[in-house]
Amino acid sequence: MENAIASLVDLPKPTGRMPFHLSPDGRLLALGVQRRTEGARGPKFDEWGVPREMAGSSVVVVDTATGESMRPFPEDSVSWGAQWSPAGDRLVACVQHEGVACLGLWEVDTGEVELLRNAPVLVRFGFELPVWTPDGKGIVVPLWPAERDYREDAHGPVPKIDVRSNDPDAATEVEPTVPSWWQCDLGHVSLSTGSVKRLLQQWASGHWRIAPDGRHVACTRYVESVASLQHCLFELFTVDIETGEERVLAADIANAFGINYAWSPDSANVAYTSSGRGQPDELFVVVVDGSEKPVNLTPGTEFDLLLKYDTPRWSADSSELHSLGSKAWWQFDLESGHHRCASIPEEWSMRHWIARPTEPTIQLTQAGDLTVVLQNRSDLSEQIVHLSQDGGLKYVADIPGTCTSQVWYMEVDDSSGCYYLMAEEANRPPSVLRIEDGSHDWLFCLAPEIQMSKLGRSELIDFEAADMQCRGMMLLPSEGRPPHPMVVSVYGGYRGVGTINRFSLQGPHAIEPQLLCSAGYAVLFPEVPLRKKNPMTSLVEPVLAGVDRAVELGLVDGERVGLMGTSYGGYSVVSLISQTDRFRAALAIAPWGVNMMSIYTHHIGWCETGQARLGGSPWENRAAYIENSPFFYLDQVSTPLLLVCGTGDQEGSNQAEETFVALRRLGKRVELRLYKDEHHGTSAWSRDALDDLCRRVLDWFNCHVAEVQSHEQLV
Numbered sequence: 001m002e003n004a005i006a007s008l009v010d011l012p013k014p015t016g017r018m019p020f021h022l023s024p025d026g027r028l029l030a031l032g033v034q035r036r037t038e039g040a041r042g043p044k045f046d047e048w049g050v051p052r053e054m055a056g057s058s059v060v061v062v063d064t065a066t067g068e069s070m071r072p073f074p075e076d077s078v079s080w081g082a083q084w085s086p087a088g089d090r091l092v093a094c095v096q097h098e099g100v101a102c103l104g105l106w107e108v109d110t111g112e113v114e115l116l117r118n119a120p121v122l123v124r125f126g127f128e129l130p131v132w133t134p135d136g137k138g139i140v141v142p143l144w145p146a147e148r149d150y151r152e153d154a155h156g157p158v159p160k161i162d163v164r165s166n167d168p169d170a171a172t173e174v175e176p177t178v179p180s181w182w183q184c185d186l187g188h189v190s191l192s193t194g195s196v197k198r199l200l201q202q203w204a205s206g207h208w209r210i211a212p213d214g215r216h217v218a219c220t221r222y223v224e225s226v227a228s229l230q231h232c233l234f235e236l237f238t239v240d241i242e243t244g245e246e247r248v249l250a251a252d253i254a255n256a257f258g259i260n261y262a263w264s265p266d267s268a269n270v271a272y273t274s275s276g277r278g279q280p281d282e283l284f285v286v287v288v289d290g291s292e293k294p295v296n297l298t299p300g301t302e303f304d305l306l307l308k309y310d311t312p313r314w315s316a317d318s319s320e321l322h323s324l325g326s327k328a329w330w331q332f333d334l335e336s337g338h339h340r341c342a343s344i345p346e347e348w349s350m351r352h353w354i355a356r357p358t359e360p361t362i363q364l365t366q367a368g369d370l371t372v373v374l375q376n377r378s379d380l381s382e383q384i385v386h387l388s389q390d391g392g393l394k395y396v397a398d399i400p401g402t403c404t405s406q407v408w409y410m411e412v413d414d415s416s417g418c419y420y421l422m423a424e425e426a427n428r429p430p431s432v433l434r435i436e437d438g439s440h441d442w443l444f445c446l447a448p449e450i451q452m453s454k455l456g457r458s459e460l461i462d463f464e465a466a467d468m469q470c471r472g473m474m475l476l477p478s479e480g481r482p483p484h485p486m487v488v489s490v491y492g493g494y495r496g497v498g499t500i501n502r503f504s505l506q507g508p509h510a511i512e513p514q515l516l517c518s519a520g521y522a523v524l525f526p527e528v529p530l531r532k533k534n535p536m537t538s539l540v541e542p543v544l545a546g547v548d549r550a551v552e553l554g555l556v557d558g559e560r561v562g563l564m565g566t567s568y569g570g571y572s573v574v575s576l577i578s579q580t581d582r583f584r585a586a587l588a589i590a591p592w593g594v595n596m597m598s599i600y601t602h603h604i605g606w607c608e609t610g611q612a613r614l615g616g617s618p619w620e621n622r623a624a625y626i627e628n629s630p631f632f633y634l635d636q637v638s639t640p641l642l643l644v645c646g647t648g649d650q651e652g653s654n655q656a657e658e659t660f661v662a663l664r665r666l667g668k669r670v671e672l673r674l675y676k677d678e679h680h681g682t683s684a685w686s687r688d689a690l691d692d693l694c695r696r697v698l699d700w701f702n703c704h705v706a707e708v709q710s711h712e713q714l715v
Contacts, residue, residue: 005695005698007447007450008514008518009036009690010687011450012429012447013034013446014031014033014404014405014409015032015033015126016125016126018031018057018082019408020357020410020422021084022064022356022412022413022420023084023088024084024087026064026415026416027064027065028063028064028108029064030060030082030083030091031432032059032079032080032081032126033058033446034057035058036686036690037687038687038688039686043648048100048101049121049122051124052679053126054078054080054094054123054126055684056078057080057126058078058079059071059072059073062432062443064413064420064434069444072091072106073093073113074097076097077095077104078096078097078101079094079095079104080094080126081093081128081130083129085136086132089107090107090108090136092106092130093130095113101121103115103139103141105191116189118194118196119139119143119187119189119196120143120144121142121143121144122145122185125257127257127259131208131209133188133210134214137192138189138190139191140210140217141187142185142186142203142205143184143186144185145183145184145185182204182205182222183204183205184203185198185202186198186199186200186208186219187199199217199241200219200239204221206221206259207258208220209261209263210263212264212267214241216239216240216241217238217239217241218236218261218270218288220234220236220253220259220261221234221237222258223235223251223252231255231275231276231277232254233252233254234258235248235251235253236249236250236251236286238270238288249270249294250272253272254276255275255276257309260274260275260308260309260310260311260312261312262312262313264314265316265318266318268287268289269286269334270286271283271285271311272284273305273308273311275308277609277610280301280303280304281298281303281305282303283303284296285297297332299339304325305323307406309407310352310406313355313360313362314361316361318334324372326350327350328342328343328344329341329389340389342370342389344374347377347378348375349498350372350374351382351406352373352406352407353371353373354412355410356410356411357411363412367388369394371385371387371419372387373403375498380500382399382401382403383399384396384435396438397435397439398440399421399423399435399440400425400428401423401426401428402423402498402502403421403423404421404430404502405422409421409422417437419434420433420435424502424506425501426455426456426457426458426475426500426504426505427455427456427458427503427514428450430446430503431446432445454479455514455517456475456477456513456514456517457475458473458474458501459555460472460473461550463526463546463548463549466529468529470526470529470542470546472524472527472549473499473500473524473525474524475513475514475517475523477517482522483554483555484520484556485557485560485705485706486524486547486550486555486557487521487523487524487561487562487563487701488526488543488547488563489505489523489525489564489569490525490526490543490564490565490569490576491528491567491568491572492568492569492571492572492575493535493568494527496527497527505525507525508566508567508568510565510566510569510587510588510589510682511564511693511694511697513525516698516701519702521562522550524546524556526545527546528542528543529542530613532615533613533615533624534627535575536628536629537627539579540580543576544582547582560705560706561582561705562587563577563583563587564586564587566681567592567680568593568611569588570590570592570656571588571591573591574586574641577639578633578634578637579633581638584640584704585642585700585701586639586640587641588642588643588656589645589652590646590649590655590680591643591645591655591656592655593607593628594629594630594655594656594658595655595658595659596614596629597625598654599651604617631658634663634666635666637663637666640669641668641671642670642697642700643656643660643670644672644673644675644693645673645675646676646678646685647674647675647676648678649678652680673696
């Protein structure tokens with residue numbers, strides 16, 4: 001058991017949302033591998049300017065011929081965002097080593113590393129990359145503002161007096177406040193002189209992309225967050241690298257991160273998409289000289305975007321735009337204004353296209369076909385196929401398991417036709433898959449120490465609930481005989497079983513299902529369709545129906561069933577145990593929404609139109625807020641409950657504490673564990689915190705569900 005906990009707690013994973021990048025000659029593949037940190041991560045950045053999402057990351061370079069790998073930057077450094085120079089002789093990345101995070105350069109031939117200390121980088125996510133100028137002589141990247149200390153908390157200094165006001169009779173709107181962690185300078189670093197030119201200062205950063213001709217940078221600027229609709233609005237503009245002149249191209253672009261735009265190869269136009277809750281997906285193109293307004297190319301209500309954070313792609317001659325929908329490949333001819341739509345057969349679902357994640361141009365076959373990954377709706381197997389412009393499919397290769405990411409973790413070698421994808425199986429952690437001439441092999445494994453033969457196997461079950469056909473994903477132990485004790489992982493509103501082939505049924509789980517499997521438990525992750533305005537009561541039927549089906553199949557012991565969930569899944573757990581005594585014990589991590597009244601003041605949009613599904617304010621739907629708050633029904637709880645949260649997750653810990661205090665007052669069996677400085681998702685928790693959590697959860701379920709004291713007794 002010790003080995004199982006250690007191996008899963010320490011399991012390396014792909015650096016979050018950091019794209020693959022293949023060297024121009026196709027010999028070396030740069031990617032990111034992320035390991036768990038020893039201490040809790042900071043609010044947004046640590047004391048050396050490393051963003052929370054990139055903590056523990058290392059750039060790894062893999063030889064595409066042999067699969068051998070190496071770390072180009074110092075062993076004790078943190079590195080991410082690797083990009084090859086146009087000539088392929090150097091690799092740039094964001095590197096933190098013995099000082100503030102800055103640009104780092106690795107020379108391929110000599111292996112020498114140079115850290116550009118005068119370029120302290122301020123990036124937040126894995127997809128925010130240093131960008132080479134086309135001539136390879138410069139790099140554009142966001143920098144910490146010159147007058148701001150990178151050691152300050154990401155939220156900035158806290159004022160002694162915080163004043164907030166609202167005047168409904170005011171004639172003018174108050175300018176929205178830009179969060180300090182959005183603000184940075186955009187710097188151009190000259191590699192010949194070492195100088196840094198700040199193109200933008202105190203920029204409310206969205207994203208940045210250099211024009212193919214190297215003259216301009218297209219940027220998005222954060223304007224405001226629309227709380228009621230849970231998306232942000234951005235402005236698209238260009239800045240002249242030589243003069244610093246700015247030109248606004250488009251405004252009020254709805255998006256989550258402001259990354260959905262692409263330069264045309266001739267540098268004359270920029271295409272972008274807009275998508276947000278409560279509004280249609282749209283595709284636009286705008287000329288960069290400012291002579292015309294953006295043109296909306298959206299053909300009608302049937303148009304949609306498969307991936308809201310992917311970019312449209314251009315043809316090499318800049319005459320066509322391509323976009324991928326949930327069921328079709330859309331092609332737009334800019335000169336004629338006509339469009340084509342190549343739909344896929346109903347028995348398939350679109351997963352993603354195979355494209356270079358940092359390139360604006362589309363990769364088509366010589367016959368003009370698009371290479372896509374499809375998933376069979378019946379058995380959930382995945383294939384690479386060529387999709388023709390009339391909707392025809394030509395088989396290319398099978399994918400073992402499933403692709404890990406739909407955007408970031410892939411690359412294409414145009415010269416050899418070789419594809420590199422991050423893929424995984426229920427009992428295989430993410431690994432680099434190489435596909436060439438219709439066959440595949442595992443090129444690079446992120447976690448070679450994992451013993452796959454001892455991991456649980458996945459299985460699908462079907463059941464009926466709420467007059468709907470539902471499915472559930474199960475992970476079954478490799479040791480011991482059924483019926484097994486079982487833990488149900490629940491997340492209200494979850495539909496689809498597409499993660500059946502993800503490692504450990506990857507999803508919003510409280511802890512790794514494979515850890516529970518290694519301790520002798522089966523794990524069920526059922527579909528849980530919810531009705532609008534009454535999600536709490538609609539949780540019960542699908543979850544219990546899934547449990548009954550697993551018992552009926554002889555897979556599990558119906559008298560030994562536990563329950564777990566995190567975030568909205570934590571809410572789902574507390575909601576369920578306040579309505580049924582079917583579960584022997586429960587675990588709720590960061591249970592958002594247990595008291596909808598108290599969480600409303602900080603998350604209006606989430607409550608009114610978002611995940612909480614309450615359909616309005618408490619003054620419009622007072623009953624809905626009470627009836628869907630399990631807090632008001634905690635007197636009905638008989639299930640022992642383990643509550644967990646990190647103190648860095650303010651709302652989650654507040655909700656957990658409210659639940660604990662209420663259950664303690666009611667004389668119920670409950671335990672609250674608060675982990676100092678840890679945040680909302682346990683996937684980013686420090687090693688010590690997660691190790692302790694795993695041990696306590698196993699103890700909790702062993703005591704209350706399996707009624708044993710050790711893993712050996714259970715197996």
